[in-house]
Amino acid sequence: MIYQYKFEKILTIKEKEKRDALSKYNAALKTFEKVAEKLYKLLKKKEDLLEFQQEKLRNGLSVQEIRHHQLFMDNMEKLLSHCQQEVIEARYKMNVLQEVLLERNIEVKKYEKMKENEFLTFLDVIKEAENKQMDEISIRQFFSKGR
Template identity: 50%
Template sequence: MTYTFKFDKILTLKEREKEEVRVSYQDSIEKFEKIAQKLYDLLRKKEDLEIFQSEKLSHGLSVQDIRHNQNFITNIEKTIDYYQGLVIQARNRMNWHEQKLSEMNIEVKKYEKIKENDFNKYTEMLYSSESKVLDELAVMQYMNKRN
């Protein structure tokens, strides 16, 4: 008599779904990191440009160069605003996937706990039936020795 878990297919399906959600979560983390790195690079570029401009202003700079640098900084700020929105979206997506992964972990653990409890009942039943057989054999041996 071998043990078979009645919800084994469901458990396998839930584990597969959990793995798919885990992969989606990892992808969302990678996308978030890429966008955040791009935002960081833009912020760094803006900071470097502002430092460069302030150094040039102290030594003298033409109005046209000032205007050119200011336009460039304005464009970088617009790009920064855009990437900040993307970072927020990516973070929200990543948090959503993290929540789904957490839910799937709980779901799988429920089925694993059911399987564990079911296996414990099975072993108890097996032990009990084995004990009954041994008791019956002992009674039969005793009866045979008496006769």
């Protein structure tokens, strides 16, 4: 007898869904890392600019230069705010896709467990059939020797 799992096609589909969910999650993770790194670089640049501006203020600046620096810092704040929003959105998407991946993984595990249990039952049936066959052979041998 050859073992054939009755839900093999479903298991194959679920495994494909899991692989798709994994690839989407990995893409979202890379996007999150990229956006987070961009935010980090902007924050570092802002910090450097603040240090530079403080140094310039100590040495003296014209009103025009102060306005220019302030306008630049305002634009930097807007850029930072936008980038922080991108990070929040990327993190949310990544978390949603992680949940989907976990659900797909659980589904695959369920079908794999069902397959394992069904296979063990199949082995028990084969073993029982072999035992019956051996009993029949033993009985025939006993009766043939007894005559």
